[in-house]
Amino acid sequence: MTTTTDFLSHLNPSQRRAVEHHCGPLLVVAGAGSGKTRALTYRIANLILQHRVDPENILAVTFTNKAAREMKERIQKLFADRLAITEYNERFDLLPEDDQTKLKSKVWKNYIKDMWCGTFHSLLSRVLRFDIDKYQDEKGRQWTRNFSIFDESDAQSLVKEIVTKQLNLDNKKFEPRSVRYAISNAKNQGLSPKEFETEQPNYRGRVIAEVYNHYQSRLAQNNALDFDDLILVPVRLFQQNEQVLGYWHNKFRHILVDEYQDTNRTQYELIRLLTTNNETKKTDWDWTNRSTFVVGDADQSIYSFRMADFTILLDFQQDFGDGLPDDDTRTMVKLEENYRSCENILQAANQLIENNTQRIDKILKATRGAGEEIFCHKADDEIAEADFVIKEISSLENQHPELNWGSFAILYRTNAQSRPFEELLVRSGIPYTVVGGIKFYDRKEIKDVLAYLRAIANPADTLSLLRVINTPRRGIGKATIDALVNAAQELGTTLWEILIDETSVNTLAGRSAKAVNTFAQMIRHLQEQIETVPVSELVQGVLENSGYIKDLETQSTDEAEDRLQNVQQLFNAALQFEEENEDVNLQAFLASTALSSDLDNLKEGETAVSLLTLHASKGLEFPVVFLVGMEQGLFPNYRSMNDPASLEEERRLCYVGITRAQERLYITHARERRLYGSREPALRSQFLDELPEELLMTRQKSTVAYTKGTAGSTAQRTTKRNQDTTASWQVGEKVLHKAFGIGEITHIFGSGNKVSLAIKFDSLGQKIIDPRVAQLQRV
Numbered sequence: 044m045t046t047t048t049d050f051l052s053h054l055n056p057s058q059r060r061a062v063e064h065h066c067g068p069l070l071v072v073a074g075a076g077s078g079k080t081r082a083l084t085y086r087i088a089n090l091i092l093q094h095r096v097d098p099e100n101i102l103a104v105t106f107t108n109k110a111a112r113e114m115k116e117r118i119q120k121l122f123a124d125r126l127a128i129t130e131y132n133e134r135f136d137l138l139p140e141d142d143q144t145k146l147k148s149k150v151w152k153n154y155i156k157d158m159w160c161g162t163f164h165s166l167l168s169r170v171l172r173f174d175i176d177k178y179q180d181e182k183g184r185q186w187t188r189n190f191s192i193f194d195e196s197d198a199q200s201l202v203k204e205i206v207t208k209q210l211n212l213d214n215k216k217f218e219p220r221s222v223r224y225a226i227s228n229a230k231n232q233g234l235s236p237k238e239f240e241t242e243q244p245n246y247r248g249r250v251i252a253e254v255y256n257h258y259q260s261r262l263a264q265n266n267a268l269d270f271d272d273l274i275l276v277p278v279r280l281f282q283q284n285e286q287v288l289g290y291w292h293n294k295f296r297h298i299l300v301d302e303y304q305d306t307n308r309t310q311y312e313l314i315r316l317l318t319t320n321n322e323t324k325k326t327d328w329d330w331t332n333r334s335t336f337v338v339g340d341a342d343q344s345i346y347s348f349r350m351a352d353f354t355i356l357l358d359f360q361q362d363f364g365d366g367l368p369d370d371d372t373r374t375m376v377k378l379e380e381n382y383r384s385c386e387n388i389l390q391a392a393n394q395l396i397e398n399n400t401q402r403i404d405k406i407l408k409a410t411r412g413a414g415e416e417i418f419c420h421k422a423d424d425e426i427a428e429a430d431f432v433i434k435e436i437s438s439l440e441n442q443h444p445e446l447n448w449g450s451f452a453i454l455y456r457t458n459a460q461s462r463p464f465e466e467l468l469v470r471s472g473i474p475y476t477v478v479g480g481i482k483f484y485d486r487k488e489i490k491d492v493l494a495y496l497r498a499i500a501n502p503a504d505t506l507s508l509l510r511v512i513n514t515p516r517r518g519i520g521k522a523t524i525d526a527l528v529n530a531a532q533e534l535g536t537t538l539w540e541i542l543i544d545e546t547s548v549n550t551l552a553g554r555s556a557k558a559v560n561t562f563a564q565m566i567r568h569l570q571e572q573i574e575t576v577p578v579s580e581l582v583q584g585v586l587e588n589s590g591y592i593k594d595l596e597t598q599s600t601d602e603a604e605d606r607l608q609n610v611q612q613l614f615n616a617a618l619q620f621e622e623e624n625e626d627v628n629l630q631a632f633l634a635s636t637a638l639s640s641d642l643d644n645l646k647e648g649e650t651a652v653s654l655l656t657l658h659a660s661k662g663l664e665f666p667v668v669f670l671v672g673m674e675q676g677l678f679p680n681y682r683s684m685n686d687p688a689s690l691e692e693e694r695r696l697c698y699v700g701i702t703r704a705q706e707r708l709y710i711t712h713a714r715e716r717r718l719y720g721s722r723e724p725a726l727r728s729q730f731l732d733e734l735p736e737e738l739l740m741t742r743q744k745s746t747v748a749y750t751k752g753t754a755g756s757t758a759q760r761t762t763k764r765n766q767d768t769t770a771s772w773q774v775g776e777k778v779l780h781k782a783f784g785i786g787e788i789t790h791i792f793g794s795g796n797k798v799s800l801a802i803k804f805d806s807l808g809q810k811i812i813d814p815r816v817a818q819l820q821r822v
């Protein structure tokens with residue numbers, strides 16, 4: 044049997060202290076890349092291995108669901124080698140070594156399945172699936188455990204409907220997105236519509252309060268919650284019901300929170316309730332076999348627009364430490380070594396953040412060599428900027444065996460900036476992923492199938508029923524649907540109640556009655572299977588019985604083919620969900636899909652260039668980072684330029700961006716940029732001037748040299764493959780593309796160095812590619 048603690052040797056003494064701390068509150072504060080997330084992960088492993096804490100009693104909150112998955116995998120790996128596995132299988136030692144390894148990881152996978160690890164939203168939606176029926180809102184409305192989760196686009200359409208149809212307001216004055224934002228803020232401050240209304244000094248505010256009021260009723264009618272409710276409702280439930288709180292308080296004995304600087308008041312309230320089991324008690328808590336462990340960096344607080352508040356982190360010791368003063372080492376650990384970035388990058392980040400006034404000074408020392416200088420590039424416009432970046436990526440990837448597409452990230456301030464980069468990446472045939480762009484779960488066909496599943500799980504969800512009642516077309520027209528909906532409203536019942544009553548349908552639906560009845564029977568038939576068949580089979584059932592697949596097949600267009608592949612992917616997602624989770628019913632699956640946030644769509648093991656906003660980059664790291672669009676008004680954002688507090692938040696965002704880079708950092712800006720349709724001259728960002736000049740290197744041409752990591756190492760100039768860019772191409776020629784495989788040239792556009800090729804690949808169909816950037820080989 045191996046010892047259970049040797050893995051702690053991967054930690055420095057301060058990390059080790061954080062990890063070995065057993066009971067009571069502990070705050071870990073440290074700069075970027077200092078191993079906070081690592082300490083949190085190892086702490087979980089140590090609690091289980093050393094202190095024999097049951098994984099069931101651990102609650103770990105991460106910033107994305109992807110981070111949660113990675114954390115579980117990490118822990119599983121830490122365990123796999125160190126398990127007294129004989130507890131599980133007496134004849135373990137007799138097994139061949141390969142089988143021993145497999146068995147170990149299987150046993151641990153199952154064991155830590157019970158651990159609650161995820162985002163605030165995903166964890167709390169799970170809590171609500173147990174207990175929401177014990178909750179009542181201020182108007183006495185209740186929800187049942189099969190509630191639906193409305194994602195951001197559902198919530199916005201609901202607001203839009205209320206603004207334009209129910210209240211007949213001008214949707215230019217009351218733009219649904221901004222009204223939804225105001226409602227969301229109210230919820231994040233824990234305000235009910237009534238409380239919100241009393242705070243409104245003007246007409247606009249009072250109208251928004253009215254929309255909020257209707258919005259809540261509509262959610263309740265649909266037995267639905269939005270994302271903000273997923274946090275707010277548990278807090279209220281815990282405040283309302285001691286028994287419910289008592290249960291979860293006893294269960295979650297060890298609470299761990301990553302990125303604590305970005306928690307908001309409601310989330311804080313929740314942690315405090317779970318820790319103390321009491322609304323009012325503030326001191327003398329019982330910490331026996333219990334801990335609350337949070338890690339964060341106030342310099343990386345970047346979500347104040349979602350009401351995040353880093354003073355929550357600064358107050359942790361007073362709040363949880365029975366009134367112990369700040370800086371008391373019994374409740375705080377500081378980490379001071381950075382393991383992520385080369386020294387130049389780190390020095391730039393440190394110098395930048397020193398320009399903020401609202402901060403606590405801290406030390407962050409480099410442990411790696413100086414590395415390369417930081418490359419600055421000024422481009423003519425945004426197209427030339429993208430061209431520079433993509434060429435750079437292409438040549439670095441080409442020359443350095445240790446880099447793959449996944450080593451690169453392009454970070455920008457606003458989502459819309461991704462477009463020129465995407466276009467060039469597509470033309471160059473470089474695989475990429477937009478973290479936070481069009482999400483799989485936002486695609487029409489996926490939303491359709493999920494609406495079926497939601498209607499099956501929760502027939503009161505009228506929005507979902509309406510989405511699918513005539514999708515695919517089954518001859519149920521708008522007039523019929525209106526008649527059915529009106530009847531339900533008149534009768535004060537749900538649409539579903541009307542649909543399942545054949546007589547009502549026959550009366551109301553006229554010639555479409557048969558179609559409506561068949562639809563209702565189909566939904567009911569699927570409902571009957573909820574408890575007995577796995578989720579994947581339900582998905583299959585929906586696809587076949589609804590006629591969805593057949594409809595796509597008969598369309599036989601490229602678009603329909605894409606949609607077919609997407610719904611097939613959803614079936615795969617259901618299978619994967621069944622394999623990975625302990626709680627595998629339909630509602631759990633729906634919650635997981637609703638919560639696969641836009642920060643989660645980087646696939647496992649895939650190597651693709653990442654395009655993402657600075658906000659989405661938190662906690663991540665990449666060998667090569669491009670920070671693009673560094674211009675006044677863009678970054679820092681123009682709205683922050685006259686507001687010192689917002690400007691400091693922009694600077695923190697820049698600090699986050701810089702500290703994502705491990706080996707090499709590029710900063711680019713343009714001379715002029717197309718904004719709102721017209722070309723505007725652009726000034727370089729003030730943040731660039733705040734970086735140490737001696738570390739910046741200005742470069743106009745694409746680089747060919749690349750030095751890996753440590754100081755003093757010389758540039759490697761290895762060429763991975765020969766590139767044939769000058770040759771003239773012929774239609775009909777076969778070529779080999781690194782990512783797409785073999786294809787045939789079908790068209791040639793342009794000439795000279797402006798040439799691009801249409802290539803038909805066996806598996807992927809036609810793509811247009813720039814042969815100067817993509818590495819094509821004749822075959």
Ligand code: ATP
Nearest residue numbers: 053054055074075076077078079080081382383662
């Ligand atoms: P951020 O503030 O960006 O979230 P962090 O403080 O959470 O950063 P981690 O992501 O945990 O930092 O660690 C940064 C990198 O340093 C990771 O690649 C991690 O594996 C590595 N690392 C952390 N601690 C050590 C250590 N003691 N020895 C070697 N490498 C370490």
Ligand code: MG
Nearest residue numbers: 079080081662
């Ligand atoms: Mg981290």
